[in-house]
Amino acid sequence: MPGVPPGARDIEVTSLAYDNRAVEARTLFFCVPGFTRDGHEFAPDAIRRGAVALVVQRPLGLGVPELPVADVRAAMAPAAARFYGDPTAELQVVGVTGTNGKTTTAFLVRSLLEAGGRQTGLLGTVKSVIGGVQHEVERTTPEAIDLQRTFRQMLELGDVACAMEVSSHALELRRADAIHFAAAIFTNLTQDHLDFHPTMEDYYQAKRRLFAEGGPERSLVNVDDPYGARLAAEISRPVTFALDNDATYRAAQVQTGLDGSRFIVQGPDGATELRTPLRGRFNVYNVLGAFAAARELGVPGPRVVEAIESAGQVPGRFETIDEGQGFAVLVDYAHTPDSLENVLRAARGLTTNRLHVVFGAGGDRDRSKRPLMGQIASGLADRVIVTSDNPRSEPPDAIIDEILEGAGNDVEHNVDRREAIATAIQTAEPGDVVVIAGKGHEQGQEFERGRKVPFDDATVAREALRSAALTR
Numbered sequence: 001m002p003g004v005p006p007g008a009r010d011i012e013v014t015s016l017a018y019d020n021r022a023v024e025a026r027t028l029f030f031c032v033p034g035f036t037r038d039g040h041e042f043a044p045d046a047i048r049r050g051a052v053a054l055v056v057q058r059p060l061g062l063g064v065p066e067l068p069v070a071d072v073r074a075a076m077a078p079a080a081a082r083f084y085g086d087p088t089a090e091l092q093v094v095g096v097t098g099t100n101g102k103t104t105t106a107f108l109v110r111s112l113l114e115a116g117g118r119q120t121g122l123l124g125t126v127k128s129v130i131g132g133v134q135h136e137v138e139r140t141t142p143e144a145i146d147l148q149r150t151f152r153q154m155l156e157l158g159d160v161a162c163a164m165e166v167s168s169h170a171l172e173l174r175r176a177d178a179i180h181f182a183a184a185i186f187t188n189l190t191q192d193h194l195d196f197h198p199t200m201e202d203y204y205q206a207k208r209r210l211f212a213e214g215g216p217e218r219s220l221v222n223v224d225d226p227y228g229a230r231l232a233a234e235i236s237r238p239v240t241f242a243l244d245n246d247a248t249y250r251a252a253q254v255q256t257g258l259d260g261s262r263f264i265v266q267g268p269d270g271a272t273e274l275r276t277p278l279r280g281r282f283n284v285y286n287v288l289g290a291f292a293a294a295r296e297l298g299v300p301g302p303r304v305v306e307a308i309e310s311a312g313q314v315p316g317r318f319e320t321i322d323e324g325q326g327f328a329v330l331v332d333y334a335h336t337p338d339s340l341e342n343v344l345r346a347a348r349g350l351t352t353n354r355l356h357v358v359f360g361a362g363g364d365r366d367r368s369k370r371p372l373m374g375q376i377a378s379g380l381a382d383r384v385i386v387t388s389d390n391p392r393s394e395p396p397d398a399i400i401d402e403i404l405e406g407a408g409n410d411v412e413h414n415v416d417r418r419e420a421i422a423t424a425i426q427t428a429e430p431g432d433v434v435v436i437a438g439k440g441h442e443q444g445q446e447f448e449r450g451r452k453v454p455f456d457d458a459t460v461a462r463e464a465l466r467s468a469a470l471t472r
Contacts, residue, residue, distance in 0.1 A: 020049065030054075056068055088151050094109050104317050124165040248268065250267070315440070350433050358420050362438075364393055367402060371406025
């Protein structure tokens, strides 16, 4: 690290921290400037708790050695990698980035690598798995110090590989720096996170960081996506996958229904027939990307085929809720215009009658997508019920009104999400499909001042189905 004071070289450091509350004796504390608070302000408390040195962007003069850097956040990843012994030099890491499909693709990659005999960890939106043990997660991609510590834990607990989701926030904020990626998968790029990225070009450039020169050993890119096609043209030696365009791995003869999907993959090994319990054309892309990654990483073809056939549902991703009713209920995380469109088009192909959708939009996030989602829902579903999602600091009714601006006149709304879900289920008829979109695997609703109320779409849907069965 540049600018290390001579006296600081002899200081023993036994831990790293960016949160003053996590500081203990002999900690190197990173004073990270945040969006609302500046880590430099917490340096005095960090010292009281045992910090022996600080990484700073400006001098503080607090009596302990200071290591000046141009960007504290950027300095964390390489420092953490070195501190934990550069674990991803040994751990085979597969990163998955894109607007939609990251979670399902990462789950699949882990299953396929394990089918090839490699104990594999998982870092994602729904859960993490370290040494075979599941853990809850707070964010899709943790901070660099947490990441590198986790990679070291994986190695110590017997993992030889890791499948991880890599968010655009993490890439922009340099959390994923200093990771040696054996492979990286680009799923797609559609409108989302424009509350954080000023423009779609900024959003794309953040994703592109994962594939920069000197990045992953193998880059797997969906070239049916316009941004994916652009990415493939900008990087060296991409491995491509697609349904509609020429690609290294191309799916053909795609059939998808309530019982899953089947298709033929044309790839370097010739034609391979795949069957998967995952439904919908959008899931074919996820399976295809995971298949390509596994084969490129040397997992034998027969093992891959067998694992894809047995890979189950991912929580909150086109998840079927079945209580013996005569219609389908699907819970999905779709919370962007493109993902909502994908899910509704896939659901339309599964229904012999009416398509219902219950959805909302998150507060304190990109507002421009709200009327677009309203327009998509009213254009693709027979019945639309707009409700609350995670309103956070915004009035729930105001969010609903913005969604309704893009919807047609024949749209229902109910701010109570539990009631909205119950209404759709209680009035559904045989052959219908009810889609509950937006929250997927999430276990709570977020309101003002950080208040979180327990809420699980799948559980609420099951309760509504059981209640409806008792009254019929």
